[in-house]
Amino acid sequence: MRYLSGLNPISRVVEVLPMVRRVEEVEKVAVWDAAGRVVARDVVAPHDYPPFPRAAYDGYAVSSDATPGRFRVVGTVLVGQYKRDLSLRPGEAVYVTVGAFLPEGTDAVVPEEAAKREGEHVVVDRRFEKYANVDPPGSYVRKGTVMLRQGFVATPFDVVGLLDVGITTLYAYRKVKVGIVATGDELVVPPVDPEVAAELVMRGRVIESTASLVAWYIQTFMPYVEIREKVVTSDVHEEVRAVVDRHLAQYDAVVVTGGAGPSEIDHFYKLGYEGLRGFRMKPGRPTSVAVVDGKPIFGLSGYPISALHGVVRIVEPVLRHMANAARAPSHDWHYATVTQDVPGEMAQIVRVKLETAEGGLYATPLKARHHSFTEPEAGGVALIPPGGVKKGDVVLVLAYRDVRKL
């Protein structure tokens, strides 16, 4: 055997990290295009948001000092309209809809159902405090708050949260470019006639699915990687070499599936790269990695489960390092233990901070701000059933940051 006596512990993958070239190129991208990108500079709020008091309910904007009282309704401000400069005189009110900025001179909203309309007047029969039913200036975010840290992968939730407070660009690292080379004379490559493919399998052929699974994993868990090409080659050594050489020249990393073993007909070792050949992992022992001019080339088994194992243990840590990603995205429902009571008669969805401790997932509810989606601390949203939950209860959480301890 050409290497199986000297299999490497999987922990040796860390030795590869200092040898690969990390992405340094940074580009400014629109936030709505940023999901999946690695943030290159801390995203900092450039201003308070909202910049002015913002209606949290449909109703009448008034001066709190004048409540209780009777007001003449002199206009309407719908969400999206900018009428800060309406000059309200004492005793005047405007009708506002949720999300509208309040005109100067008003600081509270009397909900529609709490006011009595009398023609062009409205009667408010009790006191409303300053900022009652209003999101005060800066209540979503304060100028200078770090919204998203360098190294985090922007998620669809971050996109919403940033746009919500008017942050429309950020700096991101360019994506890591990867080529995938699936090798094997035995491969049948879809799309082909399914009936023919089925017959070929019964005659010993194999339908290509390993490289497809690898590509799926990369696209799902490493959105900061761009698969530039996925090609299938024969086992002819010269062909494999030519394709791998071209990919090495054009991309940041190359993943080869198949031919990773030690036998005569395997080709990965024949490429002659120096590196770690074979790992103490099962399945997937032939998994290999070499680095050429700062670019990793990975050799994976042709078997799907073995290749997947190699991707998770060896490929992902290296590509994540190259991409400068410190926290990866997540996209699933998880069970988590809540760390404090959440009372409430209605069904709720609450933003939560997620922490992994002793192997389990813990969710700490964050104080909700009216309609804001912006919460730099949050890593997910939890579903609270009607009636609320007690500390220690288990709830479903839609996580958007990787729950793995990296």
Next chain:
Amino acid sequence: MRYLSGLNPISRVVEVLPMVRRVEEVEKVAVWDAAGRVVARDVVAPHDYPPFPRAAYDGYAVSSDATPGRFRVVGTVLVGQYKRDLSLRPGEAVYVTVGAFLPEGTDAVVPEEAAKREGEHVVVDRRFEKYANVDPPGSYVRKGTVMLRQGFVATPFDVVGLLDVGITTLYAYRKVKVGIVATGDELVVPPVDPEVAAELVMRGRVIESTASLVAWYIQTFMPYVEIREKVVTSDVHEEVRAVVDRHLAQYDAVVVTGGAGPSEIDHFYKLGYEGLRGFRMKPGRPTSVAVVDGKPIFGLSGYPISALHGVVRIVEPVLRHMANAARAPSHDWHYATVTQDVPGEMAQIVRVKLETAEGGLYATPLKARHHSFTEPEAGGVALIPPGGVKKGDVVLVLAYRDVRKL
């Protein structure tokens, strides 16, 4: 208020299910195109796989009865080649590579490193049992085994597992067709100049992100739904009505974001549909659903977090029902408690059955078959660290079936 006094408990969503039209159309699809589709008929293995003994190692295929012994190597069978009819005489062997079907007359593989090559002969100095280093016929799957049940959503893992044993087609329900209508005069719709958009937000406008988040959630968690159209309209009632009517005519369901509230300027209630208006959920109380000719129309808040809540609580159960989906896909790393010891010095990846009990996730390792990916019982793959784990330990699991109790 037009409805807030009569909010519905969220449990009433089940009353909608018998009113909507489930998809009945079934189509035959290639397995490599089936990820995300709802399986319409149980997928049953049409034959044993492998059909013949299959090499699990590179080495020499021999008759076990003739071991120990000396064999003349008369040929080679590489994976993908079909040479069952090589007529081996007693005392003959062939070189085979992993995955190759063994020629008739052989039933065991002597690994390359366990044999001594002497010119055109090979010496085997100990006994090898029948099927040693061989995947026996039917060891991946037996004819008649249900590989994937009706109502399950095919995942990328199912695709690999089915192709692995030569199943290349399945019957799937057509996707549920959905139109999304985002409403609101306040909306700024990307792509636009990011700097201009940022200024508009400071003047009270809102960058459209709610409908985008809804679309992301549907695409991620309901791959059996096809978003045929996502349009943005003003708040002009006639425009909203015209677009919603067209979507209702063309698609199976319509999701409207914005204008879901009870105030004068809201329009969802003005559409006049009978149904459930407002739910006891927070945020997202204005969430509504009506059914017209078997087609649901959903009204969601214009606020992202409220709309997301409405999608999870109200939209998803209804669309899942229409799609005939009993088990949805999952795509994330989870922490799970293993239910039995998994010994082993090397790092491992093992297929596991996943069960939710008392709110936590439990993983039961399944007996691995050599290189097969096919395991109808599995719902994920677990990472076992070097040295193995004990029953009760927590491990990372890549789940591919929804962990939520539905």
